[in-house]
Amino acid sequence: MTLMACYGVPYDPDDPTDTDPTGSTEGTAGTATEESTAAAESTGAAESTGTAESTGAAESTGSAESTGAGAADPPAAPR
Amino acid sequence: MSRRRLDVLAQPHHPAYVVWELTLRCDHACTHCGSRAAVARDVELTTAQALRVVDELAALGAREVVLIGGEAYLHEGFFEIVAALARAGVRPTMTTGGKGITGPLAERMATAGLRLCSVSIDGLRATHDRMRASHGSFDRATAALGHLRAAGIRTAANTNVNRLNRADLEPLYEHLRAQGIVAWQVQLTAPLGRAADRPEMILQPWDLLELVPRIVALKRRAFADGIRLMPGNNLGYFGPEEALLRSPTEDGDDHFAGCQAGRLVMGIESDGAIKGCPSLQTHAYAGRSVAEAPLATIWADDARVGSLRGRTVEDLWGFCRTCAFARTCMGGCTFTAHSILGRPGNNPYCHFRARTLAAAGRRERLVPLQRAPGRPFDHGRFALVEEDLDAPDPGAGLDPAQRVALGTRALPVLPVLPGCDG
Ligand code: SF4
Numbered sequence: 001m002t003l004m005a006c007y008g009v010p011y012d013p014d015d016p017t018d019t020d021p022t023g024s025t026e027g028t029a030g031t032a033t034e035e036s037t038a039a040a041e042s043t044g045a046a047e048s049t050g051t052a053e054s055t056g057a058a059e060s061t062g063s064a065e066s067t068g069a070g071a072a073d074p075p076a077a078p079r
Numbered sequence: 080m081s082r083r084r085l086d087v088l089a090q091p092h093h094p095a096y097v098v099w100e101l102t103l104r105c106d107h108a109c110t111h112c113g114s115r116a117a118v119a120r121d122v123e124l125t126t127a128q129a130l131r132v133v134d135e136l137a138a139l140g141a142r143e144v145v146l147i148g149g150e151a152y153l154h155e156g157f158f159e160i161v162a163a164l165a166r167a168g169v170r171p172t173m174t175t176g177g178k179g180i181t182g183p184l185a186e187r188m189a190t191a192g193l194r195l196c197s198v199s200i201d202g203l204r205a206t207h208d209r210m211r212a213s214h215g216s217f218d219r220a221t222a223a224l225g226h227l228r229a230a231g232i233r234t235a236a237n238t239n240v241n242r243l244n245r246a247d248l249e250p251l252y253e254h255l256r257a258q259g260i261v262a263w264q265v266q267l268t269a270p271l272g273r274a275a276d277r278p279e280m281i282l283q284p285w286d287l288l289e290l291v292p293r294i295v296a297l298k299r300r301a302f303a304d305g306i307r308l309m310p311g312n313n314l315g316y317f318g319p320e321e322a323l324l325r326s327p328t329e330d331g332d333d334h335f336a337g338c339q340a341g342r343l344v345m346g347i348e349s350d351g352a353i354k355g356c357p358s359l360q361t362h363a364y365a366g367r368s369v370a371e372a373p374l375a376t377i378w379a380d381d382a383r384v385g386s387l388r389g390r391t392v393e394d395l396w397g398f399c400r401t402c403a404f405a406r407t408c409m410g411g412c413t414f415t416a417h418s419i420l421g422r423p424g425n426n427p428y429c430h431f432r433a434r435t436l437a438a439a440g441r442r443e444r445l446v447p448l449q450r451a452p453g454r455p456f457d458h459g460r461f462a463l464v465e466e467d468l469d470a471p472d473p474g475a476g477l478d479p480a481q482r483v484a485l486g487t488r489a490l491p492v493l494p495v496l497p498g499c500d501g
Pocket residue numbers: 316317398399400402403404405408409410411425426428429430431432
């Protein structure tokens with residue numbers, strides 16, 4: 001995940017001056033981790049919206065259907 | 080790897096990303112300012128005290144410090160503090176209104192070690208100047224972007240979205256792109272500080288139904304232009320485009336992973352008070368000052384600074400308590416939820432929530448109940464009314480002057496006890 005704060009500055013991944021002096025690697029970096037996936041799955045995102053599609057993270061984050069406004073059917077389940 | 084990409088669930092608590100208000104003195108007095116900035120606080124950290132804090136931040140593993148105000152450049156030690164941060168290996172960045180940034184000032188900032196500066200621009204000229212309560216502010220902010228760029232500093236912009244400026248977003252993007260920004264942070268105006276006095280300015284929760292898809296479309300456009308549009312932490316959550324909205328790369332799969340206040344984020348008020356996040360309500364979340372105790376002690380032991388660390392789903396309430404994403408999201412942005420309902424854990428400013436309600440033909444409307452007492456980082460309180468999605472909108476059709484007019488004068492003041500919101 002990118003650390004953000006509402007009084008902070010936006011994040012610029014292309015900034016050559018922004019290097020981590022500790023040399024640590026991003027790893028899972030707060031993109032969906034196993035823990036967060038399990039958390040959302042265990043709470044039943046699919047049931048909550050009553051659709052089968054909503055369990056598919058790939059669909060829910062990128063499908064043409066999911067961009068349709070108006071219904072809350074395909075939440076982006078954390079992965 | 081860059082400093083702000085962290086596995087937030089694996090990292091031990093440390094102030095990795097710090098936002099430091101150097102002074103509350105400001106050359107603006109914006110209509111929406113959360114800290115009600117204009118004049119300095121009665122007591123503010125001196126340059127000598129601030130330089131000690133720089134060493135303490137470095138020792139605690141701070142990776143980036145964003146200098147803010149008021150206007151950070153109005154602190155007498157501004158350049159020294161920037162240089163000290165850079166020397167200590169802590170990346171100094173800055174958020175500014177840009178009004179006083181001239182060519183020579185920008186060059187001094189670059190010489191001191193500033194490499195990235197974000198200028199707050201909230202709309203096209205008329206809207207921005209109205210929101211910033213300053214004629215000519217838009218042109219000065221735009222000029223600041225040019226001065227900073229000419230000095231070799233990477234430039235970005237921050238925009239607070241509300242009912243006054245939401246119509247400007249697309250042309251504003253074109254304007255910012257033409258100024259050569261590399262990144263744009265877009266977030267919601269929460270009813271904090273002066274924005275709490277202007278309930279007709281802030282969004283209604285259902286406004287997210289049309290706003291979030293527009294911001295997602297702008298993000299797609301920005302990717303194509305090589306500009307990173309990043310949502311502030313109070314813009315989301317878990318709509319169909321959550322990954323696109325929150326990832327810094329087009330193929331990313333980021334999502335909101337919960338408020339990091341007091342975990343990996345820290346705020347410093349200009350008197351030295353430590354908070355888990357710069358936007359958090361002072362009376363409820365500010366711990367001791369670095370003028371009184373070592374920063375490491377405050378970070379580790381102060382109950383208010385750490386008050387959000389141990390939260391569980393049991394601490395959520397209302398819609399968020401039963402939400403499918405509760406455990407991951409934890410009710411969205413803490414200061415935003417607190418500024419609406421007087422305590423965190425139930426956040427009406429949520430795309431998933433608005434979509435879920437809309438699918439059932441319903442929506443939530445914020446109705447002001449109590450007004451803010453008038454201190455930095457304070458808030459009033461709203462009632463949450465659930466109604467039909469197509470119910471009349473009492474705030475529709477107001478003109479821009481009406482949106483920024485003070486609209487809470489007739490309300491009782493929210494009683495505020497330290498650490499308690501009653
Ligand atoms: S309803 Fe609350 S917990 Fe659920 S996604 Fe929205 S803000 Fe997060």
